[in-house]
Amino acid sequence: MEFKKKNKMKIVIPTAAMPDIIFMLIFFFMVSSVLRTHEGLNIIMPKAKQIEKLESRVHVSYIWVSKEGLVSIDDKLYQVQSIRNVMYEKRTADPQLIVSIRSDELVHMDLISKIHKELRLADALAVNYSTRAI
Amino acid sequence: MSLLKKKGIRDAEMPSGSMADIAFLILIFFMVATTIDMDKGIGIVLPAEGGEIEMSSKNITNILIDPRGGVFMDDKEVDIKEIKGMIETIQLQNPKMVFSVKSHPRTKYKVYIEVLDQLKQAKTRVISIAE
Numbered sequence: 001m002e003f004k005k006k007n008k009m010k011i012v013i014p015t016a017a018m019p020d021i022i023f024m025l026i027f028f029f030m031v032s033s034v035l036r037t038h039e040g041l042n043i044i045m046p047k048a049k050q051i052e053k054l055e056s057r058v059h060v061s062y063i064w065v066s067k068e069g070l071v072s073i074d075d076k077l078y079q080v081q082s083i084r085n086v087m088y089e090k091r092t093a094d095p096q097l098i099v100s101i102r103s104d105e106l107v108h109m110d111l112i113s114k115i116h117k118e119l120r121l122a123d124a125l126a127v128n129y130s131t132r133a134i
Numbered sequence: 135m136s137l138l139k140k141k142g143i144r145d146a147e148m149p150s151g152s153m154a155d156i157a158f159l160i161l162i163f164f165m166v167a168t169t170i171d172m173d174k175g176i177g178i179v180l181p182a183e184g185g186e187i188e189m190s191s192k193n194i195t196n197i198l199i200d201p202r203g204g205v206f207m208d209d210k211e212v213d214i215k216e217i218k219g220m221i222e223t224i225q226l227q228n229p230k231m232v233f234s235v236k237s238h239p240r241t242k243y244k245v246y247i248e249v250l251d252q253l254k255q256a257k258t259r260v261i262s263i264a265e
Contacts, residue, residue: 015154022157026164033168046247050254054173100173103243109199110239112246116263120183129247130175 040064041072043104048131059096060128061087065103069111080114087122102130176250178261193230194262195221197249201240205249214245217252225256236264 041064054060063083064072071078073086091097099119103112119127197217198206205212207220224231233253237246253261 016150019150019153019157022154022161026157026161029164046244048176048247048251048254050176050251051174052177054175057173060173098177100175105242105244105247107243108239109237109241109243109246112243113237113239116180120180123182125180125182126177127180128173128175128177129250130173131247131251133174 039075040102041066041070041104043067043102044106045102045130045132046105047134048129049134051131051133054098054100054128059094060098060100061090061124062100062102062130063115065101065107065111065115067104067106069107071111071115080111080118083115083118084121087119087124091122091124097124098126098128099124100128100130176247176254178250178263180263189232193228193232195224195231195233196264197233197235197253199235199237199241199245199249201238203242203245205245214248214252217249218256221253221256221258225258229259232260232262233258234262234264 040062043064043066062073064070066072071080071083073083078086087097087099101112101115116127119125195208196206200206205214205217207217212220221233235246235249235253250261
């Protein structure tokens with residue numbers, strides 16, 4: 001007795017469109033990723049060894065302090081006395097706010113002390129001094 | 135008339151089978167080469183306004199920084215790099231010790247960060263920033 005062999009079905013996944021899909025992915029990531037453009041002031045940060053990473057950038061707000069004594073928050077220059085209002089608003093909007101102080105290494109401590117005082121008045125108490133790794 | 139017969143059009147296809155591999159290679163290269171730069175720094179928590187606490191002077195070590203960058207620990211001048219070791223011995227003797235950093239208004243921020251870095255390296259529990 002002879003069984004007639006059935007025709008074998010060929011199962012092929014069409015791969016012709018694969019490059020298109022991959023290229024589409026590449027383009028998507030190329031377009032959606034934002035390279036950080038220069039923001040803030042021109043500073044040289046101090047170096048430190050025992051540094052910790054900031055967990056996320058969502059809750060972080062930066063204060064830039066240049067050696068000329070300029071203070072900038074969100075690309076706007078502020079007087080030291082008005083930091084309390086800016087930070088108080090930010091702090092009410094986000095209770096988990098961490099203030100990162102990005103200051104030039106040649107800034108004098110009287111300015112930093114004034115900023116501390118403003119932050120205390122604004123109740124923004126979590127502070128991080130941005131540093132470079134050694 | 136058979137001489138006028140059209141020649142068969144030649145197949146001139148580019149092989150596109152490895153295109154996906156090439157695209158993958160580029161994708162993976164960029165994924166590996168991209169670094170997300172994280173923010174690094176020294177974290178402290180400032181005391182709340184009006185939340186000053188009285189402490190016994192036995193449990194406080196004063197660290198003063200003068201304008202030229204000299205550091206004084208309990209009125210003795212010390213080298214910045216020695217602070218870590220000294221603090222570790224103090225902490226062994228008195229675990230409740232609070233280190234109070236006080237700087238002159240003309241002190242450079244750089245020196246202040248170096249001192250804080252030393253304190254952090256010595257795993258100091260409480261750092262007080264005096265103003």
